[in-house]
Amino acid sequence: MFDFARKKSELEFLEKQAEDPTLWDDPVRAQQLMKKLSALREEVHEWEKLQKRITDLLDLAQMEDESLLPEIEQEVEDLQKILEQKELSTLLSGPYDQGNALLAIHAGAGGTDSQDWAAMLQRMYLRWAERSGYETEILDMTEGEEAGIKSVTIAVNGKYAYGYLKSEKGVHRLVRLSPFDAAHRRHTSFALVEVLPEIEDDDEIVINPEDVRIDIFKSSGAGGQNVQKNATAVRLLHLPTGIIVTCQNERSQTQNRENAFRVLRARLAALKQEQQEKELEALRGEYQKAEWGSQIRSYVLHPYQLVKDHRTDYETGNTQAVLDGELDGFIEAYLRWKR
Template sequence: MQDLIDQISLNKQKIDELIQNVGLDKIRESLTQLHRESEDPNLWNDQERAQKILKQVNDLQDELSGWEHLSARINDALELAKLNDESLRPELEKEISSLNLEVNQKELSTLLSGKYDRGNAILAIHAGAGGTEAHDWASMLQRMYLRWAEEHNYLCDIVDFTPGEEAGTKTITLTITGKYAYGKLKSEKGTHRLVRLSPFDAAHRRHTSFAMVEVLPEAIDDDSIEIPADEIRIDVFKSSGAGGQNVQKNSTAVRLLHIPTGIIVTCQNERSQTQNRENAMKVLKSRLLDIKHQEQEKELGELRGEYVKAEWGSQIRSYVLHPYQMVKDHRTDFEVGNAQSVLDGNLDGFMEAYLKFLCKSK
């Protein structure tokens, strides 16, 4: 049983180190303080603040319980292994396999420590030049991210969608709701390149297509972004997409122009003009938050002498379907030989490699 004891001991060592790095004592202190605030009899006079506090309490309680439960499982497994009873081996091997997976997930969660990493994400895909070929590539990426989100039980809503002229997707904007959605998806921001034999070319020649993926943190609770009413121009128009007679007959689609920056956001997927306006404001706020972060990074980078402007042409990842199959991330050098698996939503390896890359580069 010594082999099993060694495996469990390794997990115990990892978890003990992670717990120390996370600082569970600080989490407990924060919970105590939030519980005091939640007991204030006047708390619900400000419902927005009350709901925010309760959400923080639930999130911290879940995190604390998760660490404590996993640590207890490891200790229990270690005690069973030390009984040196071979009849327990099948049960312990199954538990060790489960523990390995959970410890790996916990290790990954410690890399998601940014301000917005725990929150929801707004993901937009824009087809590059190339007409139908590029539009088809954008739709393949759309399917890939929807598959990934479904596999991780994230809720996806289409905010805006413009189809390609003949096929595929010209541009699409999605909200992806769930814990760590932004933290995981931020690895996808940038230009994605596809090399394949084109199904739209009669001569069946090899084509290269590009699409830009934009990933933003949902900025609902961010107080640093305020948009005065006089800085926005709002236009309404009839939806050009599917949605039934109500959408086609009434001007429910909304276009926002942020005058100082020139940013334009459209939303036409909801039947209600009010809902479309709220969703468009959400996306606009998130884009302004992203600009603010980029300016801060540029300022810090220039002070350090290391800032490099992100350009359309600098692809982050290549997907090669011909003459061989491979998907390679050019930032981390992480690659997978089964391209179809990646296009079916198997992105976790790329995301984990990127988070570790970020951690090392800090």
């Protein structure tokens, strides 16, 4: 899962390719190579820097100077945290794990309560992305009639965004006293979270224009008079698979069209990956169909406070912290469980 010598060798190979004077004769290929070179160079340099810090620390410890003990202890603590993060990143070895993610949330059955739950999940993931240093962009959103949202699609941009967020894919269940029930009774709400890898340069994900039907219509969401008066929303129907994508959050039809194709590429990549996993699991005799009711995580706010992941059994009683975006414990537990 991690071969430092191979990465250094690959870096040297890419650097030689980058020196080729004919490289920019093909700008698309050149940009792809330079992007890959930059990412690999950064990764190799990070490990070399870490190795130097460890060597310097060992030299410091061998001096046997007690006055240096606080400094040594602090450096040990810092290095331990970095190594734990590095260890976690070695679990992200999938083809799209290092890239950006598209996260979609859909309210389930349950009316206003489920739509409010979908909005709570949207806030939770936006908070997590912010505290993790990721940039976010809402590509499409359909608001609920009374409160909350029916669905939303969010682009999450940054290194390992997909690798970390893929742990969130599935049905999320909320149990609470409903604020929309006059009798204030306990309700159970469901929302489906989809996590897709954003595809930029996968040669195997090719969309034939003849396979896509494009419809233009007026936006039904908020956005001011310009959005309401002009037909700026875009709906794509991928005829071979039946996948439908809509984007209406931007004022520009061109921007909505570009975003819709971003989502379509991601859905096709996810479909391809899912088919490969099904074939592999079928060979192993492990495959089970994922039904709507098979939630991956429960958030109980009444009669007690608990968030529990049903795959890993990781749980916490600090429900407010989780809803405020503290998801790293769940993500790490999933990655180790998946391995």
